[in-house]
Amino acid sequence: xxxxxxxxxxxxxxxxxxxxxxxxxxxxxxxxxxxxxxxxxxxxxxxxxxxxxxxxxxxxxxxxxxxxxxxxxxxxxxxxxxxxxxxxxxxxxxxxxxxxxxxxxxxxxxxxxxxxxxxxxxxxxxxxxxxxxxxxxxxxxxxxxxxxxxxxxxxxxxxxxxxxxxxxxxxxxxxxxxxxxxxxxxxxxxxxxxxxxxxxxxxxxxxxxxxxxxxxxxxxxxxxxxxxxxxxxxxxxxxxxxxxxxxxxxxxxxxxxxxxxxxxxxxxxxxxxxxxxxxxxxxxxxxxxxxxxxxxxxxxxxxxxxxxxxxxxxxxxxxxxxxxxxxxxxxxxxxxx
Amino acid sequence: xxxxxxxxxxxxxxxxxxxxxxxxxxxxxxxxxxxxxxxxxxxxxxxxxxxxxxxxxxxxxxxxxxxxxxxxxxxxxxxxxxxxxxxxxxxxxxxxxxxxxxxxxxxxxxxxxxxxxxxxxxxxxxxxxxxxxxxxxxxxxxxxxxxxxxxxxxxxxxxxxxxxxxxxxxxxxxxxxxxxxxxxxxxxxxxxxxxxxxxxxxxxxxxxxxxxxxxxxxxxxxxxxxxxxxxxxxxxxxxxxxxxxxxxxxxxxxxxxxxxxxxxxxxxxxxxxxxxxxxxxxxxxxxxxxxx
Numbered sequence: 001x002x003x004x005x006x007x008x009x010x011x012x013x014x015x016x017x018x019x020x021x022x023x024x025x026x027x028x029x030x031x032x033x034x035x036x037x038x039x040x041x042x043x044x045x046x047x048x049x050x051x052x053x054x055x056x057x058x059x060x061x062x063x064x065x066x067x068x069x070x071x072x073x074x075x076x077x078x079x080x081x082x083x084x085x086x087x088x089x090x091x092x093x094x095x096x097x098x099x100x101x102x103x104x105x106x107x108x109x110x111x112x113x114x115x116x117x118x119x120x121x122x123x124x125x126x127x128x129x130x131x132x133x134x135x136x137x138x139x140x141x142x143x144x145x146x147x148x149x150x151x152x153x154x155x156x157x158x159x160x161x162x163x164x165x166x167x168x169x170x171x172x173x174x175x176x177x178x179x180x181x182x183x184x185x186x187x188x189x190x191x192x193x194x195x196x197x198x199x200x201x202x203x204x205x206x207x208x209x210x211x212x213x214x215x216x217x218x219x220x221x222x223x224x225x226x227x228x229x230x231x232x233x234x235x236x237x238x239x240x241x242x243x244x245x246x247x248x249x250x251x252x253x254x255x256x257x258x259x260x261x262x263x264x265x266x267x268x269x270x271x272x273x274x275x276x277x278x279x280x281x282x283x284x285x286x287x288x289x290x291x292x293x294x295x296x297x298x299x300x301x302x303x304x305x306x307x308x309x310x311x312x313x314x315x316x317x318x319x320x321x322x323x324x325x326x327x328x329x330x331x332x333x334x335x336x337x
Numbered sequence: 338x339x340x341x342x343x344x345x346x347x348x349x350x351x352x353x354x355x356x357x358x359x360x361x362x363x364x365x366x367x368x369x370x371x372x373x374x375x376x377x378x379x380x381x382x383x384x385x386x387x388x389x390x391x392x393x394x395x396x397x398x399x400x401x402x403x404x405x406x407x408x409x410x411x412x413x414x415x416x417x418x419x420x421x422x423x424x425x426x427x428x429x430x431x432x433x434x435x436x437x438x439x440x441x442x443x444x445x446x447x448x449x450x451x452x453x454x455x456x457x458x459x460x461x462x463x464x465x466x467x468x469x470x471x472x473x474x475x476x477x478x479x480x481x482x483x484x485x486x487x488x489x490x491x492x493x494x495x496x497x498x499x500x501x502x503x504x505x506x507x508x509x510x511x512x513x514x515x516x517x518x519x520x521x522x523x524x525x526x527x528x529x530x531x532x533x534x535x536x537x538x539x540x541x542x543x544x545x546x547x548x549x550x551x552x553x554x555x556x557x558x559x560x561x562x563x564x565x566x567x568x569x570x571x572x573x574x575x576x577x578x579x580x581x582x583x584x585x586x587x588x589x590x591x592x593x594x595x596x597x598x599x600x601x602x603x604x605x606x607x608x609x610x611x612x613x614x615x616x617x618x619x620x621x622x623x624x625x626x627x628x629x
Binding site: 053056058060061086087088089090091094095097098099102103104105106107108116117120121165168169 | 457519520521522524525526527528529530531532535539540543544546
């Protein structure tokens with residue numbers, strides 16, 4: 001495996017409140033290699049979006065990053081000043097947001113906005129930037145790019161707007177692309193197209209991607225590795241293929257079981273939901289945060305947070321993996337019999 | 338406060354180049370406001386054409402009623418100065434002072450509001466304290482004091498109105514900027530490496546233009562009123578004719594020859610009405626686009 005382009009080490013993010021600091025992300029470490037796609041999945045409120053924002057130094061107040069390191073091509077982003085950060089943002093690390101309508105400026109044409117992204121980082125003149133913006137629009141498969149250059153965002157469809165966002169994020173060929181729920185605001189048919197496009201551009205430039213999503217279907221199709229977060233902690237990190245074939249952590253099992261599926265007969269089955277909800281930041285249980293919702297929990301689970309340990313082809317933070325496995329195998333056998 | 342009444346849920350300006358003027362013309366308030374304003378601007382522009390010479394010159398018999406002498410359609414005042422000439426030339430002074438003073442206010446108010454809203458924390462607290470300091474003093478009394486200290490002249494009156502009228506706009510702009518500050522547009526711009534100045538000038542301010550434009554038209558109207566009030570109280574530039582000054586002069590003969598104060602009074606009412614109608618119409622047009 002090539003050396004990591006992005007390495008997050010022991011990242012802690014907390015919210016400063018009147019009652020003290022509430023941890024939103026706890027001791028999170030991961031790496032992404034060139035050309036690789038790492039998906040971060042989890043329920044709403046598990047800390048995945050704030051992790052994405054932290055990668056660009058965008059954690060909104062009252063959130064704060066305490067300690068840890070985010071190394072992008074060797075530079076620790078957390079140690080850089082505002083001016084140095086600005087040079088890297090957009091140039092070496094780019095971001096695609098969830099809703100292109102709110103992330104694009106309604107009073108500038110899409111072409112002008114792509115030109116902005118280029119002019120901010122490269123010493124080229126306006127005509128050259130314009131030509132490149134049109135080429136980029138064409139590259140993200142916007143038909144009739146030269147004419148679309150002069151359109152305002154509200155005149156484009158949602159899918160086209162997201163294509164424009166992608167063109168902006170990739171304008172300077174960054175080493176890392178952070179995509180925070182890039183297709184949540186789009187139709188299902190458009191979702192597939194957009195991710196195909198991102199995959200293709202990624203392959204071309206060797207860009208690494210951090211894909212933040214709760215859509216396991218996207219993860220299965222587009223991610224190389226998966227990091228599952230629960231209540232601000234990494235609970236499992238595996239290659240995508242292995243994770244879907246054999247999830248280890250009870251939470252991951254729950255997530256995968258909770259996907260809507262058609263049974264072989266075609267009749268619909270009841271969704272297997274995970275009972276309960278993510279604990280609030282101010283009401284974290286002392287041990288494993290998932291224990292109160294976990295059907296495999298034993299008293300030891302609530303004693304101390306389980307450490308991350310090698311499991312399968314990756315890591316998992318659960319002391320009951322063995323027990324959960326036996327039950328799952330038992331269940332499978334019962335179904336087979 | 339006049340300013341705050343105008344555009345509470347200030348909408349984003351979506352397509353600035355796309356026929357704002359045409360849509361204004363579709364509204365009765367827009368048409369009448371524009372026509373009235375055009376008429377007053379035409380008067381200001383043609384003052385030297387129709388009434389060459391100093392409007393402060395005594396040119397006819399004193400206190401001629403309007404219509405009494407065809408040469409003086411609006412009559413003359415107690416010194417025999419032509420009221421029509423005064424109205425035409427006064428339009429120039431009033432509009433000039435109001436336009437420049439408003440420009441000063443808009444620059445100060447927008448800058449203060451944008452910086453406070455964008456940077457927050459100490460910069461916000463500091464700028465808002467200054468704004469509050471200005472707001473505790475009634476703007477008219479503040480302007481009056483400044484002019485009284487500095488001697489009335491066109492530059493001092495303009496400056497006095499300009500630096501007292503901005504706090505309302507600053508608060509409005511600050512509120513608008515705050516709405517955008519933590520939205521995805523600004524985050525996306527930061528994520529692309531845009532500098533603060535670029536984000537403010539290119540991404541935030543153009544999206545707060547609607548309330549700024551509406552406020553501007555109201556600011557011009559209130560600047561004209563302030564200037565007239567100052568002149569009425571004798572704090573106008575003594576070397577130029579001004580509508581407020583004409584009203585003030587006519588006060589002495591109000592019981593016998595009320596037209597001397599009324600004619601310039603109507604001019605003030607007309608221009609303030611025109612600007613308010615226009616502001617209303619702009620507000621309607623800009624917010625209508627946001628409603629589906």
